[in-house]
Amino acid sequence: MLKVLKFGGSSLADSAQFAKVKHIVESDRTRELVVVSAPGKVNSEDNKVTDLLYLIHAHIKYGVAYDGVLAMIKQKYAEIRNGCGLKTDVEALIDETFSKVDKKTSVDFIVSRGEYFSAVLMAEYLGYTFVDAADWLSFEFSGKVNAEKSEKKLRELKSIYGRIVTPGFYGALPNGDIHVFSRGGSDITGALAAAYLDADIYENWTDVSGILMVDPRIVKNPKSIARVTYDELRELSYMGASVLHEDTVFPVRIKDIPVNIRNTNEPDNPGTIIRENFDDELEEENERFITGIAGKRNFSIINVYKSRIGEEKLGLLRQVLEVFARYDIPVEQIPSGVDSFSVVFPSESIRVRKHELMHELSEFEGIDNCALTEGISLIAIVGRQMAYRTGISGKIFKTLGDNHINIRTIEQGADEINIMVGVFDEDFEKTVRLLYESFAL
């Protein structure tokens, strides 16, 4: 049994959080490889180390002294070192690193140091070996991960050292220069390490007890999701649920390694398990039907009318969609009626060219009439248990109908794991709340 763990910034914000991490790692001897982020915020007034490092880079670029910002970073790591009773002279390490930094130093190198210092301290604290990510995670010059090389190297290092702490977020280009993923990229490092080592599970430790069924800013204390499939997760994150870094799922998904989202501040909570599919279904999930609800505001609908549209409809639809493509408008849905069809898309995508587009469509040969409606929210009700079950959409429509919410658009994919409704923006939060209340047991 081998577990790969990744701890996010909030799990490493200070010495008290470091202590929680140690406790978690030591409570299970199979937790052999630990990936760490840079320390995050202790409270809302505090700053993330990575943000401070980006700030330092900006100072260097404009030739402004950055001692004050560097002092804040040093203080953060020194508090961790002192609070955890460690010996590493982290101030000297930071000073030495920045003594070599100048205008030519890449931003990637500078911002990657947050993870680096974090991993040095965590390795000492756990008594694990520090392995620099630059020594195993290889990028090609294009920015693509060289999977073959990285896997070989990590396996080699793992067999030599056994228990490892490695920094997330970065790796090395073929010439040795540091290259970082996009923000939040330590999730990817953890997933890659889990995949390369054929781990039994990838534990992603954060500050929430798993993925919540619905946005907690809309519903107070919503239930968390015990188990979610990759397909469901994609639907939910596409519709605005913020979960993991987008690219995280791919490496572990291919190998069917379960991802477990856990809370460092509540380690006994089992969190959420993400995997391709589940052989058996839990009673509770079975009865609940839905896995989660997510939604986004600010969509628009253009209705296109053409009387006796008949066989020409497909041709007309194609032509209209070509106009949308030319305007670079991402089309979300295309509900259609007998003599009309509608195109649903994000309002932002026509912000500056709204009048031009409407003018072009109104002049369009073959269209009798077209109309724009703005201020639409799309809400996705997602659940693998919905497939081939009767009564789910009935329940959705009854709930909204009973509460006088007008549904503007309706869509369900043929895999039946997602039903999407469009409502006016002013009904958005109410709709999400009502649906949650009627489905969450």
Ligand code: ASP
């Ligand atoms: N520290 C980096 C960031 O703040 C990477 C990460 O935490 O995943 O984006």
